[in-house]
Amino acid sequence: LRLENRRWEKSYFEEGRDYVLNSWSTGQEVDLEDAFHFHKSLPESKRAYCKLRAGQEEKRIYLQPRAGVALLSEHIELLSELESKGEADFLPTTIDSYTRQNRYAEAARGIEESKAAGRSLLNGLPAVNYGVANCRKIIDAVGSPVQVRHGTPDARLLAEITLAAGFTDFEGGGISYNIPYAKDVPLERSLFDWQYVDRLCGLYAEEGIIINREMFGPLTGTLVPPCISHAIGIIEALLAAAQGVKSIAVGYGQGGNLYQDTAALRTLGRLGRDYLDRYGFQDVLLTTVFHQWMGGFPQEESRALGVIAWGAATAALAGVNKVIVKTPHEALGIPTAEANIAGLLCTRQLIRMLGEQELAKTPYLKEEEYMIEREVEEIISKVFELGEGDLAVGTVRSFEAGVLDISFAPSRCTRGSIMPVRDKDGAIRFLNTGNIPFSKEIKDFHQKKIKERADLEKREPGFRMVIDDIYAISKGRLVGKPR
Numbered sequence: 225l226r227l228e229n230r231r232w233e234k235s236y237f238e239e240g241r242d243y244v245l246n247s248w249s250t251g252q253e254v255d256l257e258d259a260f261h262f263h264k265s266l267p268e269s270k271r272a273y274c275k276l277r278a279g280q281e282e283k284r285i286y287l288q289p290r291a292g293v294a295l296l297s298e299h300i301e302l303l304s305e306l307e308s309k310g311e312a313d314f315l316p317t318t319i320d321s322y323t324r325q326n327r328y329a330e331a332a333r334g335i336e337e338s339k340a341a342g343r344s345l346l347n348g349l350p351a352v353n354y355g356v357a358n359c360r361k362i363i364d365a366v367g368s369p370v371q372v373r374h375g376t377p378d379a380r381l382l383a384e385i386t387l388a389a390g391f392t393d394f395e396g397g398g399i400s401y402n403i404p405y406a407k408d409v410p411l412e413r414s415l416f417d418w419q420y421v422d423r424l425c426g427l428y429a430e431e432g433i434i435i436n437r438e439m440f441g442p443l444t445g446t447l448v449p450p451c452i453s454h455a456i457g458i459i460e461a462l463l464a465a466a467q468g469v470k471s472i473a474v475g476y477g478q479g480g481n482l483y484q485d486t487a488a489l490r491t492l493g494r495l496g497r498d499y500l501d502r503y504g505f506q507d508v509l510l511t512t513v514f515h516q517w518m519g520g521f522p523q524e525e526s527r528a529l530g531v532i533a534w535g536a537a538t539a540a541l542a543g544v545n546k547v548i549v550k551t552p553h554e555a556l557g558i559p560t561a562e563a564n565i566a567g568l569l570c571t572r573q574l575i576r577m578l579g580e581q582e583l584a585k586t587p588y589l590k591e592e593e594y595m596i597e598r599e600v601e602e603i604i605s606k607v608f609e610l611g612e613g614d615l616a617v618g619t620v621r622s623f624e625a626g627v628l629d630i631s632f633a634p635s636r637c638t639r640g641s642i643m644p645v646r647d648k649d650g651a652i653r654f655l656n657t658g659n660i661p662f663s664k665e666i667k668d669f670h671q672k673k674i675k676e677r678a679d680l681e682k683r684e685p686g687f688r689m690v691i692d693d694i695y696a697i698s699k700g701r702l703v704g705k706p707r
């Protein structure tokens with residue numbers, strides 16, 4: 225396996241394709257010429273790229289839920305309701321966990337058991353088992369673009385089948401769908417397999433069919449410093465653009481402090497655009513995505529709607545292209561259609577009511593934006609340096625060295641040397657910067673912010689604070705103050 229950040233020759237892509245299409249029987253249905261033909265028959269209203277581009281020009285904030293159930297007919301009914309009653313602008317198809325681990329035989333059993341039980345026993349749609357023709361029924365049944373959302377380190381077959389079926393948007397990346405989702409998948413492997421996915425999108429783009437690729441910004445969804453999420457999203461964007469992807473969305477998971485989240489969203493758009501342009505990808509559309517709170521949720525639905533409303537308000541005041549909406553069943557499990565619709569309508573209400581307002585550029589906000597931009601620059605330049613100019617190689621070496629690092633991740637690829645904690649305002653800071661070679665200015669900034677909290681709480685900064693922060697939200701707070 226030779227990992228290199230260079231666009232694959234079509235012949236090189238073809239070499240690995242038979243293996244992928246033969247890894248499950250439904251792979252035989254994939255026919256690119258037929259797929260191109262089907263995509264060209266889709267109206268612009270069903271193409272994610274077209275809708276995203278228009279929304280960016282009109283400064284619209286789109287809403288998208290997560291949703292996926294085992295049986296195809298129920299899944300289609302669910303998406304139709306989310307579109308009609310939930311007013312969703314983009315529709316998802318969340319893929320089940322077996323499929324995410326390429327365990328299609330167990331997914332098949334899940335379908336049978338769900339049929340026997342008369343309800344979904346999988347946490348998403350097993351799209352690989354259904355295959356191209358069946359998945360096309362989803363696209364034909366709804367009026368909005370449909371995006372594949374999952375958590376698959378090796379998504380090659382899933383991409384082949386769902387793209388051929390007419391999905392126009394595909395989430396994930398070689399880092400963001402490995403580190404938070406797998407324990408033992410080598411980074412070289414997942415980066416390589418996602419180059420395949422991106423090169424496939426490049427083949428569609430060469431036909432004038434632009435597939436949007438969304439990078440999974442939230443990562444572990446627990447106290448992720450904005451610079452980490454941004455650096456990884458930008459790296460995945462650059463690797464995707466290198467394979468011919470022409471439409472990219474970079475994401476960020478809500479941290480909870482309004483100023484830091486606003487700074488994160490505004491710098492994400494600027495940095496993403498700046499890096500794509502710097503490396504010659506001026507023709508790639510870049511949009512931003514905000515994920516409502518990804519941490520622990522309160523059980524009671526009314527409190528949960530409060531958390532959802534907070535995420536909606538943040539998105540409205542900060543400005544973003546798309547919001548991934550949570551549901552009041554977040555703490556309970558897979559949401560009902562009604563709960564999913566409630567999350568969407570609650571969010572829509574806030575977005576509409578705050579439509580004329582935005583957060584003023586206060587000195588606090590400016591400082592947050594400055595810090596995030598400096599941190600991202602310092603991290604990414606080091607990644608290129610370690611890769612001797614090759615971003616893919618640099619990414620692997622950076623995780624080995626701890627220059628890129630993600631806390632609380634299941635993956636053995638991370639050193640887990642950094643440690644995040646909130647400051648007195650709830651902004652996420654570095655208690656420990658591990659092996660990230662930040663400048664003294666950056667390190668001092670974080671120490672100062674954390675000391676303010678320690679003094680206020682009359683306790684030493686430390687792991688106890690981190691634990692308190694992790695449990696805070698489900699106890700109805702943001703900062704895990706002692707008591």
Ligand SMILES: CC[C@H]1O[C@@H](n2cnc3c(N)ncnc32)[C@H](O)[C@@H]1O
Nearest residue numbers: 290291292293318347348554558559
């Ligand atoms: C990234 C994790 C998020 O995806 C959500 N999620 C996972 N599977 C489904 C699903 N099948 N339907 C709706 N939401 C889902 C989950 O609640 C969590 O908020």
